[in-house]
Amino acid sequence: MEIINNEALSQCIRDAVRAELQEHFRITGSHGQAAEERLLSKQELAADLGVSLVTLSEWMKKDLPFLRLHKRVYFKKSEVLTIMQQNGKDKKGGEPSL
Numbered sequence: 001m002e003i004i005n006n007e008a009l010s011q012c013i014r015d016a017v018r019a020e021l022q023e024h025f026r027i028t029g030s031h032g033q034a035a036e037e038r039l040l041s042k043q044e045l046a047a048d049l050g051v052s053l054v055t056l057s058e059w060m061k062k063d064l065p066f067l068r069l070h071k072r073v074y075f076k077k078s079e080v081l082t083i084m085q086q087n088g089k090d091k092k093g094g095e096p097s098l
Contacts, residue, residue: 039067039074048077 004012040048046056060066065079 037076037078040077042073042075045075045077045080049080 042053042056046053049056056064060073063083065076065083067074067076
């Protein structure tokens, strides 16, 4: 005895998931909260920016924003890019030096 067919069940599940996702994004959007940004390790950020770990360490000494958790260091890429853009504008046309 079949109460609901597979296609109807699949459609019900899709509708329920879609409704939950819309509600989730409506709630987080209405409070102005941005989605949590994934933290990058030194290796990940260096690879993303195309610089060496030594260069990244030098930039950290020159106020590149980072977070320290125990002995590990992490970065928010958006903060790093903002600082690099600001430093690039300060130099007017040169590469960001940090």
